[in-house]
Amino acid sequence: MTRTETVLTPARLRPRDVVRVGGAGLRARPLRVFLSALGIAIGIAAMLGVVGISASSQENLNRQLAALGTNLLTVSPGKTLFGESSHLPAEAEGMIGQIAPVTAVTATGTTQAHVYRNDHVPEAETGSVSVTAARLDLIHDVGATLTAGTWLNEATHAFPATVLGAKAADRLGVVQAGPDQRVWLGGQWFTVVGVLAPAPLAPELDTAALVGWPVAQERLGFDGYPTTIYARAQEEHVVEVRGVLGATANPENPNEVEVSRPSDVLAAKQATDATLNALLLGLGGVALLVGGVGVANTMVISVLERRAEIGLRRSLGATRGQIRVQFLAESLLLSAIGGVGGVLLGIGVTAAYASLQAWPAIVPVWAMAGGVLATLVIGGVAGFYPAVRAARMSPTEALAAP
Template sequence: MTPPLRRTRLRPTDTLRLGMIGPRTRKMRSALSALGISLGIAAVIAVTGISASNQAHLLERLDRLGSNLITVAPGNGADQKPVPLPPTAEKMLANIAPVQQVTATGATKAQVYRNDLVPAQQTNSLTVLAARLNLLDVLHATLQSGHWLDKASENLPMTVLGDQAALRLGVSAPGERVWLGGQWFVVTGILAPNELAPELGTAALVGWPEATARLGADGTAAMVYLRAHPERVPDVQTVAGATADPANPSTVAVSRPSDLYTARAETKNSLTGLVLALAAVALLVGGVGIANTMVVGVMERRGEVGLRRALGARGGQIAVQFLIEAVLMGFIGGVGGLFVGGLAVYGYALAQGWPASIPLYTVIAGPLVSVLVAAVAGIYPALRAARVSPTDALRSA
């Protein structure tokens, strides 16, 4: 009587070597299978990357428009009269960690007229403000013509007019003079309209040192403009009042979140949901493709499976062999998809003029998810191969 075959245990290296038989002997089919996985992962990378790049572009534009701009101004006290900000308010607000930029304007006692013959009461509702040199940078403001104040002109009788101020004074170009604070000031520039700070449109802006020396400015900020980290705007708004005036925080007027900030949050949330939904669809399609490829592979290799079973291989060893094949194809496809998808994202972003952005979690999760999807998709084909009857498999070979 012939003794039964003794079943032996395979070492991990032997199991891995068996799992690589399929990819080595069926190079074209394995390459096409890996290509299918690569396209799925590339679709995930491209969808998430292009969406993230578009999101970064939109958020950057919203931030430039002022979604992270906060204004701090004097509020009213118990007697309903304005309470000035302390002289230290500007510096104290600049010390808030999420605050990125700070600038300010200050009130003066001067009025501006077209010439020295205009009656004093005809002010045209114009104001004269002391201005920091970084005012345009923080507000992302521009000039219609001329140039902004610099370190030299801020100490001289020179001014920049808001667009409405220039219109009411009849000033059409830089180089003209206006009667400001009882003396002539040369107009160096005219501001373009700015929706973030409409109060500047009816103002004549003078360098801070000149306004302090000649126009009665006391060095106190009448309006402080803050640029905060976009994600920390509510936090800055919460502490801005107490920081600007610790003794009387209730008398400080801090702007509330603007419609732009709300739009920014909605844009970020909606695009994130879209990215996740499209990524899930792409992974589902990739997983179905892997499962289909593995099922076909099992059917084509019934003879091989039957021969191994007849020689004593256990069902678990057969299942592990096919599962390793699926995982290998998933890993190769995931790495290839990451590379192809990354090229697609950077190429598309470059063509659109967007900042290229691929989420870090996508870069890390791409190959890992492809392996996981391949393993899940390969479970059924592997179990099917393990259940193949040696007799039926050899008969059909």
Template sequence: MRLAPTDVLRLGLLGPRTRKARTALSVLGIAIGVATMLLVTGIPASSGEALDERLAGLGTNLLNIHPVAIGDHQEPLPTTAVAMVARIGPVTSVSAVANLHAVARRSDLVDPNDGSGLSVLAARTDLLPAVGAQLSSGHYLSEATSRFPVAVLGAAAATRLGVPSIPATGGSLPQISIGNRWFAVAGVLAPVPLAPDLDSSVLVGWDVAGRLLDFDGHPTVVYVRADESTLDDVRTVLPATVNPQLPGTVDVSRPSDALAAKRATATAFGALVLALALVSLLVGGIGVANTMVISVLERRREIGLRRALGARRGQIRLQFLAESVTLSAAGGVAGTALGIGAVAGYAGWQGWPVVVPAWAAGVGLCGAVLIGVIAGGYPAIRAARLPPTESLGAT
């Protein structure tokens, strides 16, 4: 007679219910294997995510565009450069600054030619996210303040001009002289590792620079961030995009060396994860196979009795195969939970983001079931081939 699925499951649970200690050890073996696989995938993934965040802080996807000097002549970047670059699909952010060749002074009593080694730059309101800059105090330029005589100081510029910070409470803002005009200082930047030139710069709004400081609208440097996977392609098309008529007058910086390091790290992690995952699953499979072979040897009388009562060989095979799959599946579930918990705990201890690849959890569960089928195959066939008379006579 044909066994119903519920009967197969009941027979598969017969061995685990009657041999609880051995079942627990078998489940533990496969659980450790699956948990190990999740550990060797989750910990490198979490570490890699933390490394990616640190490398991203080094500007792996940041490109700088400058005009090229040909002899004594330098063709300026077009006034439409920012708008044209923003139309490139993989570009995520773009901004620009322009050197105004003006002098910034703490007071109008200072020598008009003494600029303290500072640059006065016209800056767009979207500059900070493009270069990864942060404010130390105060506020950055907005659409409203960029139309008025308001300035933001770089970290070094603030020190040289004697304005180290902007008070958080209300009150009058410090003032500096730029091009013999008074500007209120609204904010001070923290040091900018990706654009160190900004540290010794005084930033004013794009609009007010054109109205009060004779700015012609041509940017000096354009900052571009793009998707890392297409960064090389974006760099290739940037000169022709910025200046279609004279692409040779546009220079684009090469991607940061940190990007190459990031790609090499991802490759190394991938090879390590694959090797360790295969080893961990192999160890778990050997444990289940050993358990099932011993189970067949110990249960020969049971097998002989079932055969004498009419059980066919296929049903005996199905019984032991179901038992093997049950052990492996239970170990897979326990190992997945154990592995995720271990990854979360270790990543939290290291201060990393918790990353457990979904494919690893899926492979762990499916792999455990597959291991049960493979590991239980030979013992199930061996059990089905035992002659009833020989089995019943076993001691």
């Protein structure tokens, strides 16, 4: 008679069984799990917020440039060989207009006049507001807009009327425009007919009181030389036009002419923000590392507290691999909870900040996916040692533990 021996094979844990067992371990310690997940969430939210706010700012800049145009070039006088201030010829504006790809040309000229809120303000308190002669097509060519009143026109540019830049109006205490709004300009009263909104491509206009070219020459002693010339060129020929503007504006002394592209300044400002973003990303990385340490600490303590459970499961037939998978699954679930929470928090922070700044809220998909993936990697690394330690416990050692 032959005796048949049956060898029992441990049941395999299916993926849903792994998730269920790992989730049960987390539910047993909700407060500890919450605090550990919070550390992960703060790190992910910090990094996602930096990326989202940066992307939103970039998108806002792109929309601004699309609306204002990147084909604006400015021409201004530089210095002579002896370091003295130069000036553009009176004919410079017309000569630039003869360049074929140039579609629009306008100019401003700085006067020596000063402007005050009224005639009782001391002469020294100018508020750093300049008085600038302006062409009628200036507002259109530089992409500026008005917040109040109207721009200079054929009926007002030869009379004592002024349009204030955004900062100039604020410094002079002028919030509205109209016949009853006057400022003391060049020793006489000028009526404020308009107030400009901030001009991103021509920030020098923000601190200026703009008057008509004829009235500046007749009443303010303006010499008629343009101080800044603004030229719009066809997009595909901007580089070529930029290269010939100096020689065109001042053929005799092209080296005394400065040519710039205002949109480049805005782009450079955006680039400087990258330094701050890198710093904030670093802080977010530190927070994420701290969260990972919290996960590791939670899992180590969990192994120590649950030695009896581990011994019982081993006694009932659980393999070392199953114990290892169980604790690794707990670590990954804990990190995933923190990662998803951090992504949601980061989206909320980005949306709130973008709303306050009137920006479009942009959160790149790669950043969200990367945030969750980063937490899973951290969870795997943080939970590896506790999982191995739990798997190495023998049933008798675990059950004998107090």
